[in-house]
Amino acid sequence: MDRPKQLIGVIDVPGEARDALAETIARDGLAVFAADSMDDLPPETALVVAHARAVPSRDWARLNACLPTLVVSDKRLEADLLKAVDAGLVDYIVEPLRHGQLLRRMIRKAIELHRLAQERAEDRERLAQLNEHLGDLNESLETHLAMLRLDQQAGGQIQRKLLPPRPQVVGGVSCDYWLAPSLYLSGDFLDFQRFDERFILFYFADVSGHGASSAFVTVLLKYLSNRWQGEWDGTRPEQLAPRWLAELNRELLDTGIGKHATLFVGVIDLERRYLHYSLGAQLPMPLMVANGEVHPLPGEGMPVGLFPGVEYPPLGCPLPENFRLWLCSDGILECLPGETLDMRLRELEQRVQASATLEDLRGSLALGDVPADDETVVEDGPGLEKLPDDLTIMMLSGFGNDDS
Template sequence: MSSAKQLIGVIDVPGPERDALAQTIARDGLAVYAADGVEELPPGTALIVAHARAVSHGDWERLAASVPTLVVSDERQDAELLRAVDAGLVDYIIDPLRHGPLLRRMIGKAIEVHRLAAERERDRERLAHLNENLEELNESLETHLAMLRLDQQAGGQIQRKLLPPRPQSVGGVTFDYWLAPSLYLSGDFLDFQRFDERYSLFYFADVSGHGASSAFVTVLLKYLSNRWQQEWDGRHPERLAARWLAALNRELLDAGIGKHATLFVGVIDHQRRYLHYSLGAQLPMPLLVAEGEVQALPGEGMPVGLFPDVDYPSLGCPLPAEFGLWLCSDGILECLPGDTLDGRLKELERRVLASETLEDLRGSLALEHLADDDEVVAQSAPGHEELPDDLTIMKLSGFGNDKP
C-alpha cells in the first residue's frame, strides 16, 4: 500500500495551530486525523505526528511502542522534545509549519521504514517457523534413513548368504571370488555348483544399476538357476548355457521391471576338461591364462532382459591341464588407467597374467585395503562408497590337483 493511502494521526492541543499542522500534512494527499491523544486515533493509523506540547513526558515511551511517531516542536530547546527522542521516537522536526515539504517527506520515509521493518520481522518469524519444520523433517528423515539403513544392511547380509562358499574345489577345479558392493546391496552376483561327478555349473552376472532393485534380480537369478539345474538331465551340456540365458531373458522381460544384465554361463566337463559356455554382453570377457599367455574367450551375445526372442550362442573351448579363468565385473575397468576401453582391457590382461591369486590382482588394482571377509563386507557396508560401482573378481583354476 502506498504512503498516500496511509492514515496519519495528528496529536496536538486543539486550536488553529493543530488545524494548520493537519493541513500542512494533508497537502500531498495524505489522510489526516487530528486528536487530543493516542486513545482517540482510529485503528489502522500508520503514523503519528505528535507535538511536544501535547504529550506528557510519561507517555512518550507508550506512544513510541504503539505506532511509529514523528515529534514536532516550535523550538529546539523544548524539554519534551528531548524526552521524546530519548524514548525512541523515530524522528523529529522543528517548526513544522515552515518545513511542510520536509515534514511530508519524513512521514513517507518513516512509513516506508516501518513497513520494511515489519516485513523483516515477518520474514524472521517465517524463517524461524521454517527452521522448526526443517528440524522436525530432518529428525523424521534421519529416523527413516536409519530404518532403511538397517533394512539394506540386513538385505546385504542375506544376499551374501546366497553366494557360494569360497574357496572350494570340485573335480580338480578350484573356485574363488571377491565381491565388494558399492552400497549395501550388490548388482553383481555369481554362483558355482557341482552338478554330478562329471559336470560343474557356474555363472557370473552384473545386473544394471546397483541397490535393492538390482539385488532382487540376483535373488531371482539364484532361484531360477537352481530350478533349471534340477530340471537338467545331464545331456547336451553344449546347449545348457545358451538355453539358460534365453529363459532368463524371457523372465526379465515378462517381469517388466526395467532391469537387464550381462552374464557369462559356463558348464565344465571335468572328464573331457572342456568348457561349454554362452554369454550375454559380458564385459570384460573372461580371460583364460595358460602356459604363460592370456587370451579373452571368444564370442559375443546380447544383454539379457532387453530384447525379446534373442538367440544366445553355444560356445566352447578345451581347458589345459593348468589354467586360470578370470572373470571381472565392468566396475574393475574404472580402477584401471587408460583413456580408451581397449587400453583398459589390455591393461587388465597384463595384470591378470602377472597375478597368481585374487589377492595379487586386487593389490595391482589398489583394492587390497577393502575388506576380504564376507561378513565384514556385509556388516560394514556402505564402506565402499568411494567405489565407482560394485566390484567382483572370480577365478577358476585347475586341473593341477585333480581330485574328486
C-alpha cells in the same frame, strides 16, 4: 486500482496550529485524524505526528511502542522535544509548517520503513517456524534413513547367504571369488556348484545399476538358475547356457522393471575337460590364462533383459591341464589406469597374467583403503567409499587342485 489512503494521526492541543498541521499533512493524498491524545486515535492509524508540547513525558515510550511516531516542534531546544528524543524518538522536524514537503516525505518514509520492519519480523517468524519444521522433518528423515539402513544391511546379509562357499574345489577345479558392493546390496552376483560327477555349473552376472533394485534381480537369478538346474537332465550340455540366457532375457522383460544384465554362463565337462558357455555382453570379457599366455574367451552375445527374442549362440573351448579363468565385473575398470577402455582392458590382461591367485590381482588394484581381510570386505560394503561401482572378481583354476 488506487491504493487506499493511509491514515495519519495528529496529536496536538486543539486550535489553529493543530488544524494548520493537519492541513499540511493532508496534501499529497494522506488522510489525517486529529486527536488530543494517543488513546483517541482509531486502530487503523498508520503513523502518528505528535507535537512535543502535546504529549506528556511518561507517554512517549508507550506511543513509540504502539505506532511509528514522528515528532514536531516549534523550537529545536524545546524541553518537551528533548524528552521525546530521550524516550527514543529520533525522527523529528522543527517548524513543520515551514517544511511541509519534507514532513510529508518523512511521513511516507517512516511508514515504508515500518512496513519493511514488519515484513522482516514476519519473515523471521516464518523462518523460525520453518526451522522448527525442518528440525522435525530432519529427525523423521534420520529415523527413516536408519530404518532403511537396517533393511539394506539385512538384505545384504541375505544376499551374501545366497553366494556359494569360498574357496571350494570340485573335480579338481577350484573356485574363489571376491565381491565388494559399493552399497549394502550388490548388483553383482555369481554361483558355482556341482551338478553331478561329470558337470559343474557356474555363472557370473553384473546387473545394471547397484543397490536394492539391482540386488532383487540377483535374487531372481538365483531362484531361476536353481529351478532350471533342477529341470536339466544332464544331456546336451552345449545348449544349457544359451537356453538359460534366453529364458532369463524373457523373464526380465516380462517383469517390466527396466533392469538388464551382462552374464556369463558356463558348464564344465570334467570328463572331457571342456567348457561349454554362452555370453550376454560380458565386459570385461572372461580371460583365460594357460601356457603362459592370456586371451579373452571368443564369442559374443546381447545383454540380457533389453531386447525380445534374442538368441544366444552356444560356445565352447577345451580346458588345458593348468588354466586360470578370470571373470570380473565392469567395476574393475574404475580401478585400472588408462585413458581409454582399450588401454584399461590391456592393463587388466597384463595383471591377470601376472596373478597366480585372486589375492594377487586384488592386491594390484588401486582400491585405496579397502580392508585386506576377505570376509570384512564382503560383509561391509559401505566401507569401500573409494569404489564408484560394485566390484567382483571370480577365478576358476584347474585341474590339479585337491577336492575339499
